[in-house]
Amino acid sequence: MKIRFAKVPGLPGMHIILSLLLAFILTACSFDGIGTNPAAIQHSNEQLTPVTPGIQLGEQPCPALVKNPAHWSGVVGLQIGQTVEVICGNLVGIPALQAVVAVRHPGDTRVLDITVYNNIFSDTPVQLFALHGLLHGDVKISGYNTLLTAQSDPHSSLNKSLSPPQYEQDLFREFKWSDRAGTLVQVAFSGIFPDLTRYQAELEQALVNQGEGYQQWRLDVVQSARVFANTFLNWSPHVPVTVLSGGGAHDYKALVQARSTAHGGGIVRIAFTRLEGNNNGGLWEATSIEAGGVSITSPQSGQQTTNPLMVRGTSKALTGKLIKITVFDHNHAVIGQDVVPQLSEGGTSEAVAFSSSVPYTSSFLDGAQEGILALYVYNTNGAIVTVAMVKVLLT
Numbered sequence: 001m002k003i004r005f006a007k008v009p010g011l012p013g014m015h016i017i018l019s020l021l022l023a024f025i026l027t028a029c030s031f032d033g034i035g036t037n038p039a040a041i042q043h044s045n046e047q048l049t050p051v052t053p054g055i056q057l058g059e060q061p062c063p064a065l066v067k068n069p070a071h072w073s074g075v076v077g078l079q080i081g082q083t084v085e086v087i088c089g090n091l092v093g094i095p096a097l098q099a100v101v102a103v104r105h106p107g108d109t110r111v112l113d114i115t116v117y118n119n120i121f122s123d124t125p126v127q128l129f130a131l132h133g134l135l136h137g138d139v140k141i142s143g144y145n146t147l148l149t150a151q152s153d154p155h156s157s158l159n160k161s162l163s164p165p166q167y168e169q170d171l172f173r174e175f176k177w178s179d180r181a182g183t184l185v186q187v188a189f190s191g192i193f194p195d196l197t198r199y200q201a202e203l204e205q206a207l208v209n210q211g212e213g214y215q216q217w218r219l220d221v222v223q224s225a226r227v228f229a230n231t232f233l234n235w236s237p238h239v240p241v242t243v244l245s246g247g248g249a250h251d252y253k254a255l256v257q258a259r260s261t262a263h264g265g266g267i268v269r270i271a272f273t274r275l276e277g278n279n280n281g282g283l284w285e286a287t288s289i290e291a292g293g294v295s296i297t298s299p300q301s302g303q304q305t306t307n308p309l310m311v312r313g314t315s316k317a318l319t320g321k322l323i324k325i326t327v328f329d330h331n332h333a334v335i336g337q338d339v340v341p342q343l344s345e346g347g348t349s350e351a352v353a354f355s356s357s358v359p360y361t362s363s364f365l366d367g368a369q370e371g372i373l374a375l376y377v378y379n380t381n382g383a384i385v386t387v388a389m390v391k392v393l394l395t
Helices: 070-076 198-209 221-233
Strands: 005-007 015-017 083-089 098-104 112-118 126-134 138-141 147-151 171-178 183-187 241-246 253-259 267-274 284-291 294-298 309-315 322-328 334-339 352-358 369-378 384-394
Touching: 070 083, 070 098, 070 112, 083 138, 098 138, 112 138, 112 147, 126 147, 126 183, 147 198, 171 198, 171 369, 221 241, 221 253, 221 267, 221 284, 221 384, 267 384, 284 294, 294 369, 294 384, 309 322, 309 369, 309 384, 322 352, 334 352
Parallel strands: none
Antiparallel strands: 005 015, 083 098, 098 112, 112 126, 138 147, 147 171, 171 183, 241 253, 253 267, 267 284, 284 384, 294 309, 309 352, 322 334, 322 369, 369 384
16 A cells, blocks of 8 residues: 645645644744753653553464464354454454454455454454444554554545545544453544554555665654645755754654744744654654744644534734644545634734634544644745644544
């Protein structure tokens, strides 16, 4: 599977890559500086070390009995033409393995049903979680012991003009065990760019590890910042980038600042984290995007939203500059927009709170999707000055 480039509606000239709950709280000060203390930036909790003895990360070998499809045919009620695939892992935070049983339906839409079981050696295993009807579906266990799914969204900007057999996988979701809920619940990957989801990030990491990934720049935090600025802000691909902290070959965090060289251009501060805390060749993932002059205070990173999306933040009296709220879906298509009212010419220079109810139109109707809430600042000729972004789960 390849990650595609696509035009972003409403942002001419930009090209964008199609691709844990604790990420970064967005704050802002001015166009000439966004705070002065890099240590104050909160980073994601990506890590690789198991938190409980006996728990291994990632997919684990299934015992022979559990791997045998015949063990599950009666449990899942296998029908003619259906096939069973089984993977195992420590999904619920205990040393015992759980089994992810994937039932593939016949037909060219490759529909997949997924069920997670505990007590996997029993003739009556305990069902913990289920998802059904994933078009062109796939499933795997992440290096963070979460369940990752891939499927086609038939109503998305990518697939709506295609026939069902031609649908492409473009919707990726992540589910993590919750002791409180007693099941797996959907969560948001901390990454905003280059990867919107963990499924896409792990896919590209595997390719880069093999020397096959065409995005080797992801291993360089400066180049990653430049690609972000060119992709989302339409700034020069050679924009100046200053590393404020970290970013070395064996660091797993970094804080950088990109500055536009255009007249009246601003800066954007980007916090990066290595994928799953791997500081030995892990890809850089941007997890916090801060702007000068504007900030998003709600929703917070990883928060699940409802439609319309209630956005709260602060802005300064930026005379002659347009501030626009933009909601991106899982394909980075614009699905909602609103304009933040500006202060009067003689208004205060202090940051003023604002709130806006932004309706959006989601193509995915069977759950939440990972998306981005962005607060763009434009100058009088329509060029993007800066942006603040936060990752959300759009329902």
